[in-house]
Amino acid sequence: MAGNPVIALRRWLSVSPHPRIFSRPMAKSSPRPKKSKPARSAPATRSKSAPRGDGARTRRTRLPDADTVWSMYRKMVEIRSFEEHVWDVYTRGLMPGLAHLYIGEEAVAVGACTALRTDDYITSTHRGHGHCLAKGARLEGMMAEIMGKEAGYCRGKGGSMHIADMSVGNLGANGIVGGSFGIATGAALSAKLRKTDQVAVCFFGDGAANQGILMEAANMAVIWNLPVIYLCENNQYGEHTPFEAVTGVKEIVDRAKGFGMDGERVDGADVLAVLEVIRRAVDKARKGGGPTFVEAVTYRFKGHHVGDAAGYRTKEELAWWMDNKDPIQLLARDMLKAGVATDEQLLAVQEQVEVEVIAAVEFAREAPYPAPEQAFEDVYS
Amino acid sequence: MAGNPVIALRRWLSVSPHPRIFSRPMAKSSPRPKKSKPARSAPATRSKSAPRGDGARTRRTRLPDADTVWSMYRKMVEIRSFEEHVWDVYTRGLMPGLAHLYIGEEAVAVGACTALRTDDYITSTHRGHGHCLAKGARLEGMMAEIMGKEAGYCRGKGGSMHIADMSVGNLGANGIVGGSFGIATGAALSAKLRKTDQVAVCFFGDGAANQGILMEAANMAVIWNLPVIYLCENNQYGEHTPFEAVTGVKEIVDRAKGFGMDGERVDGADVLAVLEVIRRAVDKARKGGGPTFVEAVTYRFKGHHVGDAAGYRTKEELAWWMDNKDPIQLLARDMLKAGVATDEQLLAVQEQVEVEVIAAVEFAREAPYPAPEQAFEDVYS
Amino acid sequence: MTATATAKPTREITFREAICEAMAEEMRRDEAVILIGEDVGKSGGIFKCSEGLWAEFGSNRVIDAPIAEEGYVGLSVGAAMTGMRPIAELMFGDFALLTMDQLVNQAAKIRYMTGGQCKVSLTVRLSMGAGRSSAAQHSQSLHALFAHIPGLKVAIPSCPRDAKGLLKSAIRDDNPVLFFEDKLMYNDLGEVPEQEYLIPLGQADIKRPGSDVTLVATSSMVGLSLEAAEVLAAEGIEAEVVDVRCLYPLDADTIVASAKKTGYAIVIDEGAARYGITGELASVIQERAFDWLDGPVLRIAAADVPIPFSPVLELPTIPDVARVVDAVRSLRG
Amino acid sequence: MTATATAKPTREITFREAICEAMAEEMRRDEAVILIGEDVGKSGGIFKCSEGLWAEFGSNRVIDAPIAEEGYVGLSVGAAMTGMRPIAELMFGDFALLTMDQLVNQAAKIRYMTGGQCKVSLTVRLSMGAGRSSAAQHSQSLHALFAHIPGLKVAIPSCPRDAKGLLKSAIRDDNPVLFFEDKLMYNDLGEVPEQEYLIPLGQADIKRPGSDVTLVATSSMVGLSLEAAEVLAAEGIEAEVVDVRCLYPLDADTIVASAKKTGYAIVIDEGAARYGITGELASVIQERAFDWLDGPVLRIAAADVPIPFSPVLELPTIPDVARVVDAVRSLRG
Ligand SMILES: Cc1ncc(C[n+]2csc(CCOP(=O)(O)OP(=O)(O)O)c2C)c(N)n1
């Protein structure tokens, strides 16, 4: 995205010239790691009847109203563009620390947050930029934080892994994998006790689904009937390790059965499907119907963080997901097909967003660093 | 048991003169605590079709060989007698700390440990006397430990909550509820790596089933196919709290579904049923078939510990379990019915055991305390 | 103020009752205050510290938690970030080890990491102390672990009056506060004002003035030091007993001033000796009072062993009056 | 021994390679040694400390764990009790907070609680240290928490040579040992003997002899102290740099002897200042060398704040050469 936005947009929208028929099997794969041979050295033949959730998209027949669709499209483009600029900023040495990019997973955050009110809560993860933007964070504050500037959301104290924006219910990213299960559940308890009908959405990864506190938090959500949604972004890997190698259930949504909680699995590349599933769960929660567990099947198009060459997965696998499961491409096609958008309009949004993101990068670059003494503030209130 | 052993035995074996038809519902009960009224102020009507596992006993048609039956009978009597003497010792001020008694739950430990080899592992809990004895601990060493004497299994350092006997595979009781999930699983990994075909059984309570490390350990057992059995003793309460009030699943065995593990539920008052279920799980594990989750439905006839008046449960509820679910009474009846035993023989065992336990108490009382300097030994090896 | 007004009316209540009163008063005052823990509800807690609260405030505000310490402490953090003031109770302080990620990685840091965007108004009550033959997993005094962590506050009262006043301050504080209660003190009686009062976090208290040696003590070690002071007084040595009351914020000024005055200091704490409370306090004293000291700052703490079960083993591992008295004698040669 | 025999042949390798070699050698030597951690297998660990081990020893002995630190550390405890010698790796030391129950309530106490019935031959490798803009949850130096716990041993090497020799000893030790590796040192080069060697746990090492002031340092603070010593040498002040190497067992004799010799001591550690390493060591020194000291024992440690992200904020919170030099100057006034 760092290059010509128009070319980039065409890339997103283009139909792959050589549609690939191979990819690794997912739902069908064994939960046991095959230790003798390296995991997934080559993608296996994709079965015709695609596994639910991640296979052939079961497209919504009707789109939501045009405003909603356009705003989701715009937000996904914004996240994509933001992340590509973070990549750029990172590789140019303009930001310290690490950057875990959300590229490829945009539909999960955007679908989910579109189903939320501003005063609803989310908790986010180390891969949190998408969640933050989807919940309403401003580009400047995000980019400034990532570069460690005072104008950042956390005044430079948090960085990429800790962005929070309490003003829009974003309780913060978390550097501890699984660290926010309790927090999201507590926000839900708080909403219930304060009788505000707020709902909390807890984003977490397939890797985090093995942290025990998930069971503890989910159990409390069930027994106290809390308005919380545990939304697992199964992007197939925890760092370098494929989820099947370390996960005892075939589908992560199966964990829900052990909690006594309703569970759903959804194609995480399909923003409309995510919106629908989360809307249902949010409605239920708001009405006092209790928690829901959702597994969104998705994929990160980049490595674990900028700099990770992702040698643990094959080019074919990546290509399959990029060709078939690019959430922006998929929504754009639907919009074109439904006559909600024209090529030019889509392009215009892309160009606007690109301009805004570039402005945010510029803003952040120019913004001053905090004064060193500020390191000693904000410890206590 | 502290009184005349013959009278006590008759008490165990006697058919309740007024068989009760009421008890609280269990498997059917709601997982949500009804906060407005005190939990279980009165037992609800027992449904005719008893819930699986805890209702009308599905008796084994055939008993195992007489030796096995007799040794199980003897061991259950031994545990009962031991615990009643611990009660006595405690209330007479002869032991420090706390004592969590296993009375009423004998069939779980005895059934399970009868399915094990001496070199198989168990991990135990704060309510561990029964597990220890069933796995082969000597009465003297147990009683001496409980009284804090040097002749105790832990040289007086552990006490009631920490008895271990590594010589028979007992890796120890644990004062941390849920503290041994990892340990048992690690012992199973160790057995697998050392190729010894040993199996590990992890005893834990209904309360412990809410500790997150259960999910973490169980998940590893599944992905690495470890020879471990997670044996939940659902005795209906964690301290003062009924399990339904704090547990999101209707039956604790449902947790297994979220781990991708086989699960079974068994009547924990029926030593033959426990033996059968655990034998099956042990065979499977030994042959490389991986872990099993078992829920044994049981009840503690005493309070959480000696001194707990257990005001949180009704007399009716207790009476129902004592009348219908006394594991010793149940096995004795079967033995009588099958002609494996006579009243006199059962009584003789009881008398022998009583003599042995009294001897152990005497031994422990006379045994010397450790020298104070020993407090500073055994920290490091 | 007149002299009569300062001599406020008091009555004798136990440490346990003081704790319970503090919670009840704050719950009445502020709807946001809730209590969560194992068996804290109808049963009133295994140490009976919440007796009556469930009946008064109901199960929405006095919540029986599953046995899942990490989970319910984490949940309390989330509730604290969103407008509640939870008091999370850990029956035995030893169980705090299960909650370290939530307390140290989350509660202690969230305000800072977010650049001051939110408050984590959380109180964690937890017990400490050996002496009950509860063995190694139910006897630890782990306050040093938390005192080491920037972002946390740690209170460690020694008597009913302080317990009540400090706990009320902790509940009103907008930061995570760990509040350590010695199990052996729950039945201790003490004078507690009838009227409402607060004791601010971060003020040490001179429990006994003296001129010859300073005994700096925490929690139950304050009582022990007072006893030792009596013994010493009979020998003509006047010990000043400084009750630390809060490990953070630490009132180093009061402690150091006393050491400067007497020229000798001994620090007494029930946690394990090495890398614990006594090292820090001794070190602060020697750093700031070096030129006033007539001998090294001595330390008395639990032996560096897990706490054993048998009373004959347990006793020699924890501080006693004789050790304090002997230390003073050795110091003053 | 001849002079040539003592000058053993060495080569330069990195800290990371030293760690990896130690593990490889011990795994070759003893089948019971296994490595478990996140991404330690084929991918060789995110810090590349286990590169090559998976290929050599296979996935039965180099085990990729789920992200479940408490669980796999607990599992390692169980394996250690039953004949294995697990090395559990925690990518970032901060994650150790998730495993405190298993390490402190279980691993540290099992031998004692069972009256010596078993050994917990467990090594936990974990990283420490700020300076990488990793922010508050990936930068902590938490060694003080473990050094406080009876039943644990804690090693904290400062250079490749020590890392290798100490890690091999830790793996062979029959007790739980926490082994702290500063992330910023992984690329540091150092001379390491070609032949096999061990360095026993519990021996401090004088990395630079000197007569005027003692700098007692841990991990990366040793390098920092050596730099400071150079600056001071230019001013005519000869600093002795004592590398603590193990927090427990602690070689107090070497440290105290040095302080007695120089009359001045400064303790330098990268953990948070309060209730941490420096308090204990300063306190031990003043206690045992009181009459030899010409000034208070000073302490230099990380500021008592969570570690901030932005480099301009992070830097002022961690010790640097200037602070050490200034402290020495202030001491010698
Ligand atoms: C408690 C904890 N353990 C390990 C890590 C290191 N780590 C950071 S991200 C990550 C992988 C997380 O995988 P997943 O939950 O699937 O999220 P993803 O990165 O795929 O979005 C790991 C192991 C961490 N930050 N926290």
Ligand SMILES: Cc1ncc(C[n+]2csc(CCOP(=O)(O)OP(=O)(O)O)c2C)c(N)n1
């Ligand atoms: C981690 C931890 N939390 C709380 C306790 C206090 N405690 C001791 S036993 C117990 C109840 C355990 O219930 P359950 O697992 O059902 O076992 P049971 O006592 O019924 O046999 C509790 C809460 C503890 N020992 N450890």
Ligand SMILES: [Mg+2]
């Ligand atoms: Mg993932």
Ligand SMILES: [Mg+2]
């Ligand atoms: Mg129970």
